[in-house]
Amino acid sequence: MATAQAQPLPARSKPKSKERSYDLSVLALLLPATLVVVVLFVYPFVYGLMLSFMPQEGGISISNYVKFLQDPYQRESLFNTLRLAVPNTLVVLFTAVPAAYVMRRGMWGESLITTLLILPISLGAVLTSEGIIGYFGPGGWFNQILESLGIIKEPLRLTHNWTGVMIAMYFKQFAFCFLMLLGYVSGINPNIEYSARVLGASPLEVLRRVMLPLMAPGIAIATCLTFVTNFSVFPSAMLVGEPAGATRSIAIAAYQMAFEHYDFSMATSIAMIMGFAELAVVVMILGLRERLYKGSAISGAKG
Amino acid sequence: MTEPVRHIKMWVTKRFGHKTVLDNFNLEVQGNEFVTFLGPSGSGKSTALNCIAGLIPLTEGEIWVNERRLDTLPPERRGLGMVFQNYALFPHITVFKNIAFGLELRHVPDKEIRQRVAEMICLVQLDGFEDRYPSQLSGGQQQRVAIARALVVRPSLLLLDEPLSNLDAKLRVEMRGEIKRFHEELGLTSVYVTHDQSEALSLSDRIVLLNNGITQQVGSPKQLFNEPANLFVADFMGFKNFFPCRVSMADGAEGTVVERKGLRLAVQSHAKPSVGAEVTAAIRPDDVQLVAHSEGVVGDGPVNRYRGEVKLAEYLGKESDLQVDCEGVGKVTVRTPEEVSVGDWVELFLDPKRIILLESGPQAVR
Numbered sequence: 001m002a003t004a005q006a007q008p009l010p011a012r013s014k015p016k017s018k019e020r021s022y023d024l025s026v027l028a029l030l031l032p033a034t035l036v037v038v039v040l041f042v043y044p045f046v047y048g049l050m051l052s053f054m055p056q057e058g059g060i061s062i063s064n065y066v067k068f069l070q071d072p073y074q075r076e077s078l079f080n081t082l083r084l085a086v087p088n089t090l091v092v093l094f095t096a097v098p099a100a101y102v103m104r105r106g107m108w109g110e111s112l113i114t115t116l117l118i119l120p121i122s123l124g125a126v127l128t129s130e131g132i133i134g135y136f137g138p139g140g141w142f143n144q145i146l147e148s149l150g151i152i153k154e155p156l157r158l159t160h161n162w163t164g165v166m167i168a169m170y171f172k173q174f175a176f177c178f179l180m181l182l183g184y185v186s187g188i189n190p191n192i193e194y195s196a197r198v199l200g201a202s203p204l205e206v207l208r209r210v211m212l213p214l215m216a217p218g219i220a221i222a223t224c225l226t227f228v229t230n231f232s233v234f235p236s237a238m239l240v241g242e243p244a245g246a247t248r249s250i251a252i253a254a255y256q257m258a259f260e261h262y263d264f265s266m267a268t269s270i271a272m273i274m275g276f277a278e279l280a281v282v283v284m285i286l287g288l289r290e291r292l293y294k295g296s297a298i299s300g301a302k303g
Numbered sequence: 304m305t306e307p308v309r310h311i312k313m314w315v316t317k318r319f320g321h322k323t324v325l326d327n328f329n330l331e332v333q334g335n336e337f338v339t340f341l342g343p344s345g346s347g348k349s350t351a352l353n354c355i356a357g358l359i360p361l362t363e364g365e366i367w368v369n370e371r372r373l374d375t376l377p378p379e380r381r382g383l384g385m386v387f388q389n390y391a392l393f394p395h396i397t398v399f400k401n402i403a404f405g406l407e408l409r410h411v412p413d414k415e416i417r418q419r420v421a422e423m424i425c426l427v428q429l430d431g432f433e434d435r436y437p438s439q440l441s442g443g444q445q446q447r448v449a450i451a452r453a454l455v456v457r458p459s460l461l462l463l464d465e466p467l468s469n470l471d472a473k474l475r476v477e478m479r480g481e482i483k484r485f486h487e488e489l490g491l492t493s494v495y496v497t498h499d500q501s502e503a504l505s506l507s508d509r510i511v512l513l514n515n516g517i518t519q520q521v522g523s524p525k526q527l528f529n530e531p532a533n534l535f536v537a538d539f540m541g542f543k544n545f546f547p548c549r550v551s552m553a554d555g556a557e558g559t560v561v562e563r564k565g566l567r568l569a570v571q572s573h574a575k576p577s578v579g580a581e582v583t584a585a586i587r588p589d590d591v592q593l594v595a596h597s598e599g600v601v602g603d604g605p606v607n608r609y610r611g612e613v614k615l616a617e618y619l620g621k622e623s624d625l626q627v628d629c630e631g632v633g634k635v636t637v638r639t640p641e642e643v644s645v646g647d648w649v650e651l652f653l654d655p656k657r658i659i660l661l662e663s664g665p666q667a668v669r
Contacts, residue, residue: 191391191586195449197378198385199405199456205379209404213395 013143052269064269077253078277080246084237085230088166090172092226097219099242100181101211105190117175125172125235132168132240133159164240165247170229177226185211220289224282231278250274308334308368308492314366315354317347317516319583324350326516328364332494332509334507337486337505339495342513343539351513352462352534355494356385368459379408379540384458388465390445392437398424398448399433405456423451426485443474447481454485461486463495467502479505500540504528530573534583534661542585547663550580557606558655565631569606570658581663588624588638590657594650607653611635617647620646627651 055063068074103110120128136142136158143155158164188211196206234251241247250270256269311332325347332338340348353359355366355552357378366374373381392401402423406416424430435624437445446466453461463482467475473502486493495543503510504524512519512527512535519539520532531537534545548561548568553576557569561584576582594608611629614637625637627649635651643649 082646128525189389189391191387191389192393194356194378195387195391195452196393196404197358198356198381198462199377199452200382200408201378201404202377205408210393210395 008185048268051265052272055265058252064266068270072077074253077248077250081231081249084165084233085227088169088230089227092177093223096174096177096181100178100185104185104292121173128171129168131237136167161241161242162246165236168236168240169233177222180222181218185215188214216289220285223285227281228278262273311368313366316362317350317354318362322605324516334488334492336561337493337506337508339497339507339510340513341497341503341510343498346513347516348513349464352464352496356383356462357381362408382458383462384453385462386449386453386466388468392445392448392451394437397434397436401448402452402455423455427451442470461491461493465497484558537585537661541587543588544586546584548582548584550578550582553578570660571655572660576660578639583661583663584658585661586653586658587637590654591635591637592652593639593641594652607655608650610650612649613643613645613649615646616643
């Protein structure tokens with residue numbers, strides 16, 4: 001490169017050589033991150049993928065995958081997970097999007113609300129699960145209040161089943177999704193909204209024609225992250241769910257295969273199926289966004 | 304919705320909590336007038352504009368356009384056009400779609416939309432940019448789109464909130480001319496908000512100068528420039544030298560004479576204060592003349608002549624701003640085309656015709 005610079009070059013190729021040296025320094029900066037990704041993600045992933053094709057019986061085959069999909073008990077874990085993750089993602093989305101939208105210009109007591117929402121995330125799944133069992137359990141306050149108000153005769157069964165896991169997941173995911181969306185929506189220049197109003201758009205039309213398209217990338221990302229987190233549900237499914245039945249999620253299935261049956265090959269196969277299922281849904285969500293609001297990714301939110 | 308403005312009448316008070324940001328703001332605007340709200344930041348000028356647009360509710364007051372009461376309507380039903388400082392274009396749609404936005408909401412037929420948008424694109428000289436997205440345009444082009452988007456709906460009143468602040472100096476002057484052109488060609492009534500006095504002077508038929516939510520002066524650019532109503536207006540319009548004095552002679556041979564220890568100024572102004580009144584004499588830096596300068600000490604001159612040492616010289620290209628320390632008078636700011644260095648002794652002449660007298664009231668700025 002030194003020789004290239006020494007030669008009298010036509011004006012057009014000069015920036016090119018500059019660009020190349022810039023590229024090299026960028027590569028050097030990327031090296032640590034690349035190393036971490038390779039060691040902690042790429043290698044285990046490739047290793048796992050290969051392991052999943054080497055069943056315990058020996059040889060190289062797809063028999064693990066076939067076994068999983070043919071065994072109704074194992075296969076059911078995939079549907080159990082979907083039955084939790086899909087409705088939960090939808091409920092979280094349909095509550096978090098309006099809440100974030102309403103609070104986009106800030107409101108009284110916002111920091112208190114935010115703090116309350118961050119608590120379930122920071123306390124961790126185990127503590128919140130314990131709390132949910134206590135509060136929503138047959139003898140918990142929730143049932144006691146409803147009974148004393150005469151709304152119900154028998155205590156509702158809200159824990160150690162599908163409902164319990166839904167409640168536990170909702171608390172965590174709503175906070176997560178809401179805060180992410182709030183950051184996104186409040187970053188949109190308010191004058192964009194005001195100019196739409198002055199041009200003749202009612203609040204509803206502003207939402208439909210301007211704010212939703214601008215929020216779409218944020219909503220899509222929040223949906224993906226919420227879904228993926230939901231899909232890998234494990235502690236809540238164990239603690240407030242019915243891990244032998246309705247809430248035996250695919251993560252539990254993989255765990256049992258690895259640490260109860262010690263079949264690591266089969267366990268990685270299940271993990272791979274889990275990964276591909278998540279990937280499929282993420283691709284679907286992003287594709288849907290692309291179709292709904294074509295071109296809205298341009299220039300982000302700030303005017 | 305788009306009948307021409309014959310007159311606008313408003314009186315508005317706006318409080319945020321206990322803070323009054325706009326105190327009984329009273330204004331009448333005639334059709335085709337270009338009115339500017341001028342003031343420093345926090346003066347309430349943008350608040351007044353946002354109240355007209357309907358983006359901020361009034362605490363008290365009314366706004367009337369012709370015989371229609373405006374302040375009770377939501378912004379989308381006021382039929383106004385508004386241009387924002389940071390353009391506020393819709394980033395997710397093209398230039399064409401941005402300009403067509405208001406027309407689509409009004410259910411204008413497609414064919415007419417295409418025709419009217421094309422007219423606007425021609426007016427703001429953006430031919431060929433129809434299919435670009437806002438992020439692919441320069442700041443000046445974005446502001447042209449914003450203006451076209453506001454004008455295409457043929458608003459009764461055009462509001463402009465510091466539309467040139469984000470542009471560089473050259474483009475700012477160019478766009479200033481453009482805005483004046485649109486105003487005249489389309490026979491608009493415009494209300495313009497700025498903190499830049501040169502913008503206000505060059506564009507406006509009338510200026511409303513605000514400070515702390517209180518109207519300081521309403522008048523033509525000439526009136527504000529030559530006859531500021533108080534110290535604040537004088538300071539804002541570029542008077543830099545203020546001398547608090549007492550009137551010692553009214554209407555004598557030299558005109559009015561004001562004095563304080565070490566300073567005696569003859570003034571020929573319209574104001575006729577009575578003897579003994581406390582006033583502030585003010586003069587612009589470019590109205591102070593450099594009579595002569597040398598390294599030695601200059602002898603005492605006749606009327607309004609003072610000598611002093613140059614303490615600071617700020618080179619501005621064609622001219623320089625000097626800080627001259629005059630004995631007994633204090634610091635005098637002078638703008639001169641002559642080359643003078645720090646440490647030189649100069650003699651200043653404060654032209655009696657260019658000095659104005661202001662009341663030294665509670666609104667004194669320094």
